Amino acid sequence: MxxxxxxxxxxxxxxxxxxxxxxxxxxxxxxxxxxxxxxxxxxxxxxxxxxxxxxxxxxxxxxxxxxxxxxxxxxxxxxxxxxxxxxxxxxxxxxxxxxxxxxxxxxxxxxxxxxxxxxxxxxxxxxxxxxxxxxxxxxxxxxxxxxxxxxxxVGPLSASSTRAEEEAPTELMRWLDTCEEGSVVYVCFGSQAMMTCEQAEALGTGLERSGARFVWCVSATSAVPDEGFERRVEGRVSE
The missing domain is CATH 3.40.50.2000 (Glycogen Phosphorylase B;)
Incomplete structure (x- = not known):
């Protein structure tokens, strides 16, 4: 890019x-x-x-x-x-x-x-x-x-947001509120890194086997695990 x-x-x-x-x-x-x-x-x-x-x-x-x-x-x-x-x-x-x-x-x-x-x-x-x-x-x-x-x-700077965005609870925040403190794994590799299919499958397998709840940020151009992944981890994942 x-x-x-x-x-x-x-x-x-x-x-x-x-x-x-x-x-x-x-x-x-x-x-x-x-x-x-x-x-x-x-x-x-x-x-x-x-x-x-x-x-x-x-x-x-x-x-x-x-x-x-x-x-x-x-x-x-x-x-x-x-x-x-x-x-x-x-x-x-x-x-x-x-x-x-x-x-x-x-x-x-x-x-x-x-x-x-x-x-x-x-x-x-x-x-x-x-x-x-x-x-x-x-x-x-x-x-x-x-x-x-x-x-x-000039820092620290924070991302701009509207008052509506600040006040309205998002689906992710509501989901996090149901989780115990320190119980959610956050997975993000930034905007520059793009995983291969093999890497996405390996990471998905690790998260699935861990049994932990997690938030996985995936860019539009990055590979994702197979279609059955979301079904198998349903209830302990937020996208």
Whole structure:
């Protein structure tokens, strides 16, 4: 998806240039690093918005700039140390960015994703969904790394909602209210991960055999277990 969105570059460039009063700046998500090239072509500033924190983005930029490798592909626990980031944190290979771990040299999609993340570093400024008391040292590190002070912490932010949404109990909330505290397993892999049929079947089997109640968030494009799964776990599952 990140790569596919980059195909909007030319249409957006044409749209900008056709406007009598075009926008004077671009605010875009850190997954849309390709918009940095668009901003440069239009001679306007771009501000990167990161819904995650400064430490997370610092580790991503570190990986793409150093191209750190796991010498043993069979060892997902191989430690990667992020030198230069405050505290020199170390994380196992499997906890690093999935975009980075799946990178293939010479592959157009991989190269596009890498160029996008590196392009973020050339932006005019950064806005993070975090706050100074939580990530002060890492925010200062980003400012030092970029060489300017145009780095802002505006969090913690929450998803917008209407008063009706806040007041009206949802079917899920009503179901959760019938469950004992701490008795429900929450399963979610985010919007970027898409399970294969084999992975969905394995996870479904594990949940079914556990006997636990659970909430499983599944995207429209992700695989799901067989049709009989919902019937077999009826009464202890909410979608």
């Amino acid at each position: 990140t790569h596919v969105l980059s195909f909007l570059h030319d249409p957006l460039l044409h749209w900008f240039r056709s406007q009598p009063n075009p926008p004077t700046a671009i605010l875009s998500d850190f997954f849309l690093g390709w918009t940095q090239r668009l901003a440069a072509q239009l001679s306007i500033p771009r501000v990167v918005f990161s819904p995650s924190g400064a430490l997370a983005l610092s580790t991503i930029h570190f990986l793409w700039r150093t191209m750190s490798k796991n010498p043993n592909p069979d060892d997902d626990s191989f430690p990667i140390t992020f030198h230069g980031i405050p505290g020199s944190p170390t994380f196992p290979w499997y906890q690093t960015s999935s975009f980075y771990r799946s990178f293939k040299e010479g592959d157009p999609v991989s190269d596009s994703i890498r160029d996008g993340f590196l392009g973020n570093m050339a932006s005019w400024g950064f806005v993070f969904n975090t706050f100074d008391d939580l990530e002060g040292p890492y925010l200062r590190h980003v400012r030092e790394d970029l060489g300017h002070e145009r780095v802002w912490a």
